[in-house]
Amino acid sequence: MHPGPAGSIVKIMKNIETVCKKIFSLAGKVQCEVMAEVREGALTRFADNVISQNVASSSADYMVRLLDNGRTAKINFNQAGDDSLKRAIISGLEILKKQKKDPALLPLAKPRPVAPGKNLFFKETAELSPAYRAGKAAELAKACKRSGQISCGTFENSASELVIANNLGLFARHRETSATHSVTVRDRDGFGWAERTAHDVNEIPFALLNASARAKAAGSRAPKEIKAGRYTVILEPQAASDILSCLAVFGFAGQLYNEGRSFICGKLGKKLLSPLLTIEDNALDGAAPGMTFDYEGQPRTKVKLIENGIIKAPVHDRKTAKAAKTASTGHALPQPSYMGPIPLNLSVKPGQGTLEDLIKGTERGILVTQFHYTNMLKEQDVEMTGMTRNGTFMVENGKITFPVKNLRFTQNMVEAFSNVEAVSGEAVPCAAWGAMACPAFRIKNFNFSSSTKF
Amino acid sequence: MFKLAAKAIEIAHKHKAEFGDIRIIEERRQNLGVKNGEISSLTDQVTLGYGIRVLCRGAWGFASGSVMTERAVADTALKAIAIAKASRLLMAGRVRLAPEPAYTDFWQTPFTKDPFTIPVETKLDLMFKTDAVLRKNKKIRVASSEMRFIREHQWHMTTDGSRIEQVLLSSGANISATAVENGDVQTRAYPCTHGGQTLAGGWEIIEAMDMPGHAERVRDEAVALLTAPACPAGVSDLIISGNQLALQIHESVGHASELDRVLGYEESYAGSSFATTDKLGHFRYGSPIVNLVADATLPGGLATAGYDDDAVKAQRWHIVKDGILSGYMTNREFCGKIGKKRSRGSCRADGYSNIPITRICNLSLMPGSTPLEQLVGEVKNGIMMENNMSWSIDQKRLNFQFGCEIGWLIKNGKKTKMVKNPTYQGITPEFWGSCDAIADHQQWRLWGVANCGKGQPGQTAMMCHGSSPARFRKIKIGMHG
Numbered sequence: 001m002h003p004g005p006a007g008s009i010v011k012i013m014k015n016i017e018t019v020c021k022k023i024f025s026l027a028g029k030v031q032c033e034v035m036a037e038v039r040e041g042a043l044t045r046f047a048d049n050v051i052s053q054n055v056a057s058s059s060a061d062y063m064v065r066l067l068d069n070g071r072t073a074k075i076n077f078n079q080a081g082d083d084s085l086k087r088a089i090i091s092g093l094e095i096l097k098k099q100k101k102d103p104a105l106l107p108l109a110k111p112r113p114v115a116p117g118k119n120l121f122f123k124e125t126a127e128l129s130p131a132y133r134a135g136k137a138a139e140l141a142k143a144c145k146r147s148g149q150i151s152c153g154t155f156e157n158s159a160s161e162l163v164i165a166n167n168l169g170l171f172a173r174h175r176e177t178s179a180t181h182s183v184t185v186r187d188r189d190g191f192g193w194a195e196r197t198a199h200d201v202n203e204i205p206f207a208l209l210n211a212s213a214r215a216k217a218a219g220s221r222a223p224k225e226i227k228a229g230r231y232t233v234i235l236e237p238q239a240a241s242d243i244l245s246c247l248a249v250f251g252f253a254g255q256l257y258n259e260g261r262s263f264i265c266g267k268l269g270k271k272l273l274s275p276l277l278t279i280e281d282n283a284l285d286g287a288a289p290g291m292t293f294d295y296e297g298q299p300r301t302k303v304k305l306i307e308n309g310i311i312k313a314p315v316h317d318r319k320t321a322k323a324a325k326t327a328s329t330g331h332a333l334p335q336p337s338y339m340g341p342i343p344l345n346l347s348v349k350p351g352q353g354t355l356e357d358l359i360k361g362t363e364r365g366i367l368v369t370q371f372h373y374t375n376m377l378k379e380q381d382v383e384m385t386g387m388t389r390n391g392t393f394m395v396e397n398g399k400i401t402f403p404v405k406n407l408r409f410t411q412n413m414v415e416a417f418s419n420v421e422a423v424s425g426e427a428v429p430c431a432a433w434g435a436m437a438c439p440a441f442r443i444k445n446f447n448f449s450s451s452t453k454f
Numbered sequence: 455m456f457k458l459a460a461k462a463i464e465i466a467h468k469h470k471a472e473f474g475d476i477r478i479i480e481e482r483r484q485n486l487g488v489k490n491g492e493i494s495s496l497t498d499q500v501t502l503g504y505g506i507r508v509l510c511r512g513a514w515g516f517a518s519g520s521v522m523t524e525r526a527v528a529d530t531a532l533k534a535i536a537i538a539k540a541s542r543l544l545m546a547g548r549v550r551l552a553p554e555p556a557y558t559d560f561w562q563t564p565f566t567k568d569p570f571t572i573p574v575e576t577k578l579d580l581m582f583k584t585d586a587v588l589r590k591n592k593k594i595r596v597a598s599s600e601m602r603f604i605r606e607h608q609w610h611m612t613t614d615g616s617r618i619e620q621v622l623l624s625s626g627a628n629i630s631a632t633a634v635e636n637g638d639v640q641t642r643a644y645p646c647t648h649g650g651q652t653l654a655g656g657w658e659i660i661e662a663m664d665m666p667g668h669a670e671r672v673r674d675e676a677v678a679l680l681t682a683p684a685c686p687a688g689v690s691d692l693i694i695s696g697n698q699l700a701l702q703i704h705e706s707v708g709h710a711s712e713l714d715r716v717l718g719y720e721e722s723y724a725g726s727s728f729a730t731t732d733k734l735g736h737f738r739y740g741s742p743i744v745n746l747v748a749d750a751t752l753p754g755g756l757a758t759a760g761y762d763d764d765a766v767k768a769q770r771w772h773i774v775k776d777g778i779l780s781g782y783m784t785n786r787e788f789c790g791k792i793g794k795k796r797s798r799g800s801c802r803a804d805g806y807s808n809i810p811i812t813r814i815c816n817l818s819l820m821p822g823s824t825p826l827e828q829l830v831g832e833v834k835n836g837i838m839m840e841n842n843m844s845w846s847i848d849q850k851r852l853n854f855q856f857g858c859e860i861g862w863l864i865k866n867g868k869k870t871k872m873v874k875n876p877t878y879q880g881i882t883p884e885f886w887g888s889c890d891a892i893a894d895h896q897q898w899r900l901w902g903v904a905n906c907g908k909g910q911p912g913q914t915a916m917m918c919h920g921s922s923p924a925r926f927r928k929i930k931i932g933m934h935g
Contacts, residue, residue, distance in 0.1 A: 041911065042537075046544065047718055047719045047720075050544050051514075051540075051541045051544045051545060053516070053809060053910075054514060054515055054537045055516040055517070055809050056533060056534075057517070057518040057808075057911070058518065058521075059503070059520055060520060061501070072496065073496055074495075074498070075497070075500075076497060077499065077500050078503065078520050092498070095498060095574055098573065099578075100493065100578055102493050104492050130515075130537045130540030138543055138544045152721040152722035153722045154910050156911075183722070186721065259595045259596055259632075260634045261632070338489065338494050338495060372725070373847055373848070374846065375845055375846045377857045378875060380637060380638070383935050387846065387847075387848040387853065389725075389849055406853075408846070408853055410935045411935035412935045449933045450879055451853070452852050453853075453881065454850060
């Protein structure tokens with residue numbers, strides 16, 4: 001990272017095993033789990049063709065879970081000097097003593113082999129300077145200024161390392177870098193948007209993203225109002241991933257499944273969705289890779305959630321797996337977890353052709369660049385609402401004919417993803433609950449419930 | 455802590471920064487939860503760190519750290535200065551801050567019982583007692599009780615000469631029951647949804663809630679919703695109560711009146727606002743009975759403090775007065791763009807690691823003069839909705855749709871049968887323009903929003919919205935896909 005206190009953070013990363021040993025020693029005979037996360041991040045934000053915010057942060061956070069005889073307590077802190085550690089652990093042990101017994105509490109996980117996974121750490125991405133970030137903002141801003149457009153957006157990079165260790169011998173470590181270029185362009189009353197996140201900054205197609213957002217903004221000027229109602233929609237990957245990630249998370253979370261709150265309850269092995277829809281959670285070597293162990297240090301496994309429209313299986317942690325009389329799939333969140341396990345590395349199987357091919361095959365429909373402020377109305381049906389944003393277009397006889405004013409959808413997504421007509425051939429990285437790779441979709445009979453003024 | 459803070463100020467002066475500040479923050483959080491007879495969370499968290507802002511030759515830089523040594527503070531200040539230098543590559547003009555006097559002060563949230571001195575056993579006992587009542591029906595698949603306490607100790611020092619120490623305390627709790635039957639899922643919560651009710655103060659807030667005393671009703675209503683008819687679709691008169699009206703204020707007025715959004719500085723993420731500066735002072739935002747007041751001095755308010763994170767003293771002002779757009783949430787950087795010489799003091803940061811940004815202050819709908827019985831009695835065919843379940847609004851804060859936890863039909867002035875999955879939809883100024891009655895001060899209460907997200911990197915802020923139930927005519931209800 002840029003020269004500064006990063007040296008202190010690097011030292012902490014190097015010393016993490018020593019810190020864990022000190023914590024285990026202070027914890028004594030009780031079971032003890034340490035989750036340590038060290039992160040350095042920086043973000044340059046621009047608006048109105050100028051840099052509006054420019055920030056950097058360094059943090060090192062420790063989460064310690066103590067278990068003893070059916071009792072548990074958790075303490076979080078960010079100061080790891082000897083005195084601070086002692087104070088924190090003594091306070092945790094005091095809480096533990098006063099705790100009620102929980103008959104369902106599981107002991108800490110024993111160590112299990114964890115696959116190495118893909119390399120997700122890139123030194124160059126970790127060390128990008130403020131001048132580099134400002135330069136990326138300036139490339140777009142200067143081009144926009146020349147053509148009377150207004151640019152807004154962010155360029156962000158970070159490096160992080162996470163360790164899960166316990167005094168049963170478990171020690172798992174993951175590090176990764178991330179860079180995101182997210183741009184919005186305004187052209188009078190027209191808007192365009194593009195975004196890409198990558199572990200390696202060299203995988204971000206800056207020029208392509210900038211050009212796409214600028215063209216969309218120019219093309220969406222003077223949008224026309226159309227009547228709300230049911231339309232065929234072509235969802236670009238980011239729009240599709242926004243709702244598909246909710247379908248995956250609310251449908252395939254082991255705890256919601258155990259509680260009878262998921263649309264897949266009683267439907268395993270049944271064909272509920274379009275045969276064109278296949279989704280796998282795969283942190284190991286999928287299109288959206290990540291940490292190869294979960295937040296209990298257990299190995300992540302590949303889980304097929306939906307195969308050709310057939311509901312396959314939810315994801316589990318040790319607790320929900322025990323209740324469902326099955327094995328953990330390695331999807332635990334930090335414990336204890338109110339939400340329970342969720343899929344966080346979703347790969348949606350691509351189909352054939354390009355986005356342009358989806359448009360060409362549409363007699364009458366609406367092309368959606370992005371959704372905004374999506375939210376759940378009824379989680380058991382994955383009934384959602386949200387707005388279109390930053391480029392919504394009418395498609396007629398295989399061509400984009402005019403931009404339309406933004407629309408609100410209110411739609412049962414189980415129904416929507418049983419109405420898939422086509423899937424594009426390329427899955428691209430999308431922002432979602434975790435990592436996700438998603439293609440574009442064409443869906444018939446999608447419900448828009450109202451329109452807005454712009 | 456001010457000794458450590460002084461190092462950052464020294465560096466800012468040495469590099470001729472027009473402005474610089476450091477906020478050292480020690481935060482303690484305690485979260486407790488009981489779910490289905492088991493402890494779902496019990497976390498005690500203490501963090502300590504600092505955020506340093508510098509304005510050098512008209513450009514901003516910010517860096518944060520948590521290594522508590524003079525050397526690390528100095529390094530972080532230099533990092534902020536290097537970032538400010540990079541910001542100069544792309545600027546239109548120099549950032550200039552509105553002046554504010556220098557203050558040396560100590561301010562603390564008033565409370566009667568420090569929640570961190572209440573034993574964990576006492577807190578868990580209360581939740582297990584509540585949980586047992588919530589689960590006394592087999593249709594309840596999820597019973598949940600939660601509590602949370604936050605104490606934020608701030609030391610804020612600026613190159614202007616301000617030296618402000620504040621201790622902000624908040625306490626919150628909620629209970630909920632989720633009933634499941636035949637593929638239907640219905641939840642009822644008390645006092646409200648989405649992390650429950652949080653206010654500024656101590657353990658006395660939790661005592662006043664009487665969680666076990668409300669558990670039976672919450673449980674029974676969740677079960678009753680399973681067999682209740684669905685909210686009808688159509689156009690109807692609507693009475694909004696509970697925390698739903700608070701969220702309506704938050705989303706359609708609070709965010710819409712943040713001046714950074716209005717000026718386009720949030721366009722890439724949260725969006726902008728229809729309430730543009732050319733409308734200030736004459737745009738009809740709502741009917742003449744609609745008065746919305748921002749107030750950083752409001753007792754119990756989560757945005758109540760002596761000073762904001764720009765070191766501006768707390769104030770009270772109208773956002774909407776007699777239905778007309780009359781003000782914005784402002785900070786020292788942007789207030790000059792609407793001709794104001796002084797910031798309203800709505801600039802806050804999430805913890806030590808984030809830069810202060812324009813935030814919604816406590817924002818309340820002033821009570822009307824209509825008794826609640828009359829509010830209902832004057833409705834021939836209508837619906838009453840309570841507590842938010844789902845929220846969505848477009849990026850200019852115009853088209854919104856909300857889903858609520860529970861509804862009751864109103865026929866000939868009487869509240870009649872319960873309906874489930876109620877929703878309503880509207881366009882902000884048309885919606886507030888249809889407000890024809892607001893219940894009187896006896897129904898007015900404060901609702902906490904403890905999880906307001908904004909900014910990049912994402913920040914969470916807390917604020918309150920006070921309201922009495924209010925009536926809106928001819929609203930579109932009952933949208934489902």
